Amino acid sequence: QEQLLESGGGSVQAGGSLRLSCAASGIPSNYCMGWIRQAPGVEREVVSTFDYDGTTVYADSVKGRFTISKDNANKENGAYTLYLQMNSLAPEDTGVYFCATGLNCWYLAEYKKWGQGTQVTVSS
Numbered sequence: 384q385e386q387l388l389e390s391g392g393g394s395v396q397a398g399g400s401l402r403l404s405c406a407a408s409g410i411p412s413n414y415c416m417g418w419i420r421q422a423p424g425v426e427r428e429v430v431s432t433f434d435y436d437g438t439t440v441y442a443d444s445v446k447g448r449f450t451i452s453k454d455n456a457n458k459e460n461g462a463y464t465l466y467l468q469m470n471s472l473a474p475e476d477t478g479v480y481f482c483a484t485g486l487n488c489w490y491l492a493e494y495k496k497w498g499q500g501t502q503v504t505v506s507s
Contacts, residue, residue, distance in 0.1 A: 385409045385496035387482045392501030399472050399505070405465040405482030405498060412458070414495070415488035418451065418467045420503070422478035430480070431467060432488035440489060444475075472505045479503075 391403040407416065417432040431451040432440045439451050448471045454464040465482055479500040487493035 385411075385414075385484055387484065387496060387498035389480065389482045389498045389501040392480060392503045394504040394506065395472055397473055397505055397507050400468070400470045401472065401503060403467040403469065403480055403482075403501060403503075405467075406462075407465060407482065407484065408460075408462045410461045410463055410484055412461070414484045414486060416453065416463065416465045416482065416484045417488035417494070418465070419481045419483055419491065419494075420476075420478040421481070421500075422475075425478075427481070427491055429489055429491065433465060434488065445469075448472075469503070472503075474505050474507045477503060477505050 386408045388406045413435050415434040418430045419427050420430050421427045430442050433451050433453050450468040452466045481500045482498040483494040485494040
């Protein structure tokens with residue numbers, strides 16, 4: 384059973400940085416992982432994904448500012464830590480950031496398990 388727990392959210396001023404972490408367990412080796420955000424009144428948006436083969440993808444809105452990475456130190460047990468380093472944050476980056484896992488991480492409907500989310504607030 385997959386479990387995901389995000390941390391690292393908070394409030395920062397525009398131009399600042401935050402690093403999100405997602406402690407994941409029970410993740411099958413062929414699953415991808417992703418960060419998805421939901422701003423108030425807006426549909427959830429895939430921000431970045433990390434595929435099982437190490438391929439990373441970013442939404443155009445965050446390219447060059449956000450970096451996704453994954454710690455595989457405990458992969459034999461299906462445990463990983465997924466990170467999202469967010470630099471040059473802007474007010475439009477405000478939202479709840481979710482960590483999730485599934486088989487095709489660029490499509491919201493394909494995610495199998497979600498974390499509870501962590502709030503990121505960027506003030507101007």
